[in-house]
Amino acid sequence: MIPIGQAEFITTAVKPSGYPPPGPPEVAFAGRSNVGKSSLINTLTRRKKLVRVSGTPGRTQHINFFSINQDAIRLVDLPGYGYAKVPKAIRAAWRPMVEAYLSGRDTLAAVVVILDIRREPTGEDLMLLDWLRSLQITVLAAVTKADKLSNNQQASRLAKLRPTLAPFDPTPTLFSASTGQGREELWARVCEAAGV
């Protein structure tokens, strides 16, 4: 596991021609709009504003690449999905954009799938998980906003979610961007998946 030192934005892209040249292993982050993906990445990298946290759900519609520790590992922020108010054309662009990345990026090591502890995984969450499995991509499930529940409630929600998540990730990580809960565990898992 590498300690996080430097973290910087590399570039934003919508299609493979815009990706940075392949380099170190990449770990991507995916989840419903507003699930807390930007906050999770910022907490994980100990940066306040590496990724913009939006008040407007569904704003990030690009793939953003970040370099950690002089490019020892890259983190890739995939656009959020499933927000009803996003225009149809943008929703329709999500799948081909994400598919091109997931199926064509040889340096992709794992995808962190982010879920809200208070919500049941949606059909779209489960579709993404199935899709990743069919592509044989390692899934790291992160169950975020844990601070919204008491410790007892967290344990019982996790017990409920486990059977649903087990086929994709038997050891989901409880996370909170507000308290930093799960930060070390998730970072260790990210590094392990990336082999760094």
Ligand SMILES: Nc1nc2c(ncn2[C@@H]2O[C@H](COP(=O)(O)OP(=O)(O)OP(=O)(O)O)[C@@H](O)[C@H]2O)c(=O)[nH]1
């Ligand atoms: N209490 C609590 N609030 C959180 C947590 N993570 C994110 N939030 C809040 O949830 C809202 C959405 O967070 P973002 O990090 O912007 O979510 P996102 O998934 O990147 O959103 P999009 O850019 O729409 O895809 C913000 O108001 C955050 O402050 C958390 O762990 N705990």
